[in-house]
């Protein structure tokens with residue numbers, strides 16, 4: 001029996017950011033007050049786990065207050081699943097304690113690596129989609145899942161390059177991976193669109209190949225036009241072509257919990273609520289049609 | 291070495307390497323060029339993103355330093371630091387502890403001699419903010435220690451506390467540069483040195499200036515000395531201070547939160 005609200009994850013959620021807490025301490029905390037005191041109608045919040053790795057402190061205190069009223073999901077980059085380093089069990093141990101403390105509905109990381117040789121880049125770096133990488137990636141997920149005692153979700157990142165030595169497409173890699181590792185998926189629609197434009201593939205072909213039964217969550221965010229490429233800034237409203245692709249994804253997958261991510265130039269909370277409402281309307285439309 | 295490991299090592303080198311670009315040039319043969327973007331350009335997108343993320347982490351930990359030198363200067367200083375200082379932990383909150391030491395050797399910042407200590411104060415604040423809260427020390431358990439063992443007691447500072455000393459009034463510099471501060475903005479650098487404790491009481495952050503006696507007791511405890519040695523140190527450093535008055539106050543305030551024998 002959970003100590004917290006047992007509301008299941010459904011509909012449109014919002015990515016919770018520590019900046020909201022820090023603003024509170026410096027006296028500009030409209031957003032945290034919004035979340036903790038006004039309890040806005042948000043279906044759930046997604047937490048960036050790597051910001052709560054300390055054993056105590058104020059961030060965890062604030063998160064406990066949020067958890068009193070909302071279901072949570074966990075999202076991180078620190079597993080470094082594609083790395084050729086050994087798994088960082090120090091990190092996994094801290095993550096496991098955090099999971100026990102907050103009881104998230106699920107835990108996700110990325111189809112990428114963030115560290116090698118003990119150096120952390122804190123950024124999602126792609127890798128060539130090869131058999132070698134597939135075996136390594138699957139093996140590491142299996143070990144992580146065993147250690148955490150639960151399945152994890154893997155999310156497709158935005159990529160800004162492709163490797164000459166790939167043996168398969170990203171979507172073929174993803175499909176093989178979920179089978180081999182028995183993991184689940186978080187599909188970032190913005191990332192599919194950004195990667196498709198940057199690397200010249202058809203986003204619809206990617207979406208058609210997604211194993212629908214494995215998808216637990218969708219991400220939406222706003223990219224930035226950089227001239228020669230698109231950059232996954234997470235600093236804008238969701239762009240029109242991404243909304244369009246989102247509708248196509250929903251038609252493929254059925255109603256799926258969807259999260260609005262916003263990391264840079266974080267706007268008024270009302271803007272986040274508007275974006276979430278748009279996603280919710282798409283999910284509702286689908287449910288009404290069913 | 292596996293080809294994947296080789297590519298990852300090259301990628302990491304490419305992020306931090308200097309102008310020579312030898313790693314990125316080798317990495318380039320694994321990367322598909324696109325119209326208008328060479329393989330090197332592709333890697334540059336990641337290089338910029340990684341370095342900006344690390345520099346951004348510094349600007350969040352060191353907002354007063356940023357305010358003192360301005361955005362452009364801070365960004366240049368942070369990028370210099372970041373290029374020579376890879377992160378070694380998945381927790382970005384552990385990154386940048388030696389930024390103060392770096393600033394001390396950073397030539398362009400030499401005109402602001404107090405800046406390294408302001409940075410050290412901000413680091414202390416940052417770590418205290420994230421530290422575990424401690425239960426207060428139970429005075430009764432202390433009273434139960436037999437008299438002949440008291441000299442062997444080692445007192446421990448609360449994990450949510452940090453000591454800091456400067457020849458500049460850095461607590462004043464810190465204070466007048468807080469967003470919500472609206473008092474007198476002048477700081478006299480000749481106010482002299484300061485000994486500080488940054489600490490947290492429950493969920494409230496504090497910076498307290500310390501008198502000499504309190505400072506030496508806390509410092510000596512922090513350095514792992516037993517109580518007899520702490521008293522000796524105090525006798526030498528601050529002969530007028532009275533340990534029998536200082537110690538109960540430290541316990542009362544929660545600055546000392548546990549002891550061991």
Ligand SMILES: [Fe+2]
Nearest residue numbers: 155188219261
């Ligand atoms: Fe995402």
